[in-house]
Amino acid sequence: MHNGTTVTQFIIEEQRHIAGATGDFTSLLNDIVTACKVISNMVNHGALVGVLGSAGSENVQGETQKKLDVLANDVFIRSNEWAGHLAAMASEEMDEIYPISKQYTRGKYLLTFDPLDGSSNIDVNVSVGTIFSILRCPGGSEAPTERDFLQAGTQQVAAGYALYGPSSMMVLTTGNGVNGFTLDQNIGEFILTHPKMEIPADTQEFAINASNMRFWESPVRRYVDECLAGKEGPRGKDFNMRWIASMVAEVHRILTRGGVFMYPMDAKMKDKGQGGKLRLLYEANPMSFIVEQAGGGSITGAQRIMELQPEQLHQRVPVILGSRNEVERIQGYHLEGG
Ligand SMILES: O=P(O)(O)OC[C@H]1O[C@](O)(COP(=O)(O)O)[C@@H](O)[C@@H]1O
Ligand SMILES: [Mg+2]
Numbered sequence: 001m002h003n004g005t006t007v008t009q010f011i012i013e014e015q016r017h018i019a020g021a022t023g024d025f026t027s028l029l030n031d032i033v034t035a036c037k038v039i040s041n042m043v044n045h046g047a048l049v050g051v052l053g054s055a056g057s058e059n060v061q062g063e064t065q066k067k068l069d070v071l072a073n074d075v076f077i078r079s080n081e082w083a084g085h086l087a088a089m090a091s092e093e094m095d096e097i098y099p100i101s102k103q104y105t106r107g108k109y110l111l112t113f114d115p116l117d118g119s120s121n122i123d124v125n126v127s128v129g130t131i132f133s134i135l136r137c138p139g140g141s142e143a144p145t146e147r148d149f150l151q152a153g154t155q156q157v158a159a160g161y162a163l164y165g166p167s168s169m170m171v172l173t174t175g176n177g178v179n180g181f182t183l184d185q186n187i188g189e190f191i192l193t194h195p196k197m198e199i200p201a202d203t204q205e206f207a208i209n210a211s212n213m214r215f216w217e218s219p220v221r222r223y224v225d226e227c228l229a230g231k232e233g234p235r236g237k238d239f240n241m242r243w244i245a246s247m248v249a250e251v252h253r254i255l256t257r258g259g260v261f262m263y264p265m266d267a268k269m270k271d272k273g274q275g276g277k278l279r280l281l282y283e284a285n286p287m288s289f290i291v292e293q294a295g296g297g298s299i300t301g302a303q304r305i306m307e308l309q310p311e312q313l314h315q316r317v318p319v320i321l322g323s324r325n326e327v328e329r330i331q332g333y334h335l336e337g338g
């Protein structure tokens with residue numbers, strides 16, 4: 001592919017090699033790309049267009065919604081509901097699934113998304129993003145149900161994220177490797193700048209919210225202690241630490257230079273009967289698909305995330321992902337019991 005390839009041209013070229021491809025998928029991705037461009041523009045203008053601050057409402061997870069959570073959700077709905085490729089959508093910011101209204105044609109795909117990831121960073125101008133995943137609608141498009149969305153990560157047709165940082169980027173997989181595109185604000189197109197992204201198998205950088213340390217389970221505690229022990233410790237090398245509190249930005253750093261990101265299960269969540277912090281359908285599964293396609297690993301602790309059978313729409317799971325050898329080490333600690 002020559003430089004200057006737009007994300008749409010890239011997908012069209014990819015689809016050319018798929019027997020029976022109808023163009024539906026390409027057009028759906030195009031609508032998602034448009035939604036991310038609109039959100040990128042809103043994020044970039046921030047206070048200038050009054051999109052900072054709280055929306056004064058709560059989502060199904062009991063989190064206070066930011067104005068941009070709600071606005072980005074609306075942009076995704078409006079951009080994707082009319083073109084006839086979707087049967088229904090599901091989002092972090094909507095309690096129930098959103099079946100495409102009968103005034104439009106319903107299509108064969110399902111779209112799950114986190115319209116604004118890293119919400120706690122919006123008002124402090126730190127990178128945020130959007131995460132999405134595309135599935136086929138098993139029950140047909142006539143009467144989509146929540147059950148149609150409860151598919152293992154291995155069933156994803158495509159997954160991606162947009163990162164609204166110093167530059168806006170889109171990173172995408174359709175199961176054929178991972179490619180990154182940068183938004184050229186002048187022409188309003190995402191251009192291929194990071195072809196065939198791959199995660200180094202080894203790393204000396206980990207990311208975890210250390211303020212939860214006293215609640216961690218022993219395998220994670222052991223792993224972080226060994227990293228912090230550095231050269232003098234059992235790992236025989238020094239580790240660096242990062243925590244941006246935007247999953248999209250952490251995963252992008254890992255795709256770019258390696259690393260391991262952890263939002264593990266802990267005692268505090270267990271006491272609350274919570275399965276983790278991050279959501280399986282629109283955070284953990286799409287990011288796991290991307291990370292695995294880039295040669296990395298993604299686990300809950302002992303289990304591969306992509307093989308989990310979802311039970312609820314907003315189900316939360318522990319997430320440990322990144323450089324393969326590091327993730328395998330942490331999985332080993334969990335299988336040993338810490
Ligand atoms: O506030 P904490 O505990 O550091 O958690 C940060 C994590 O929560 C999230 O912000 C959750 O996502 P949302 O912002 O979409 O709710 C992740 O992006 C991030 O990794
Ligand atoms: Mg999120």
Ligand SMILES: [Mg+2]
Pocket residue numbers: 069092114115116117118119
């Ligand atoms: Mg969010």
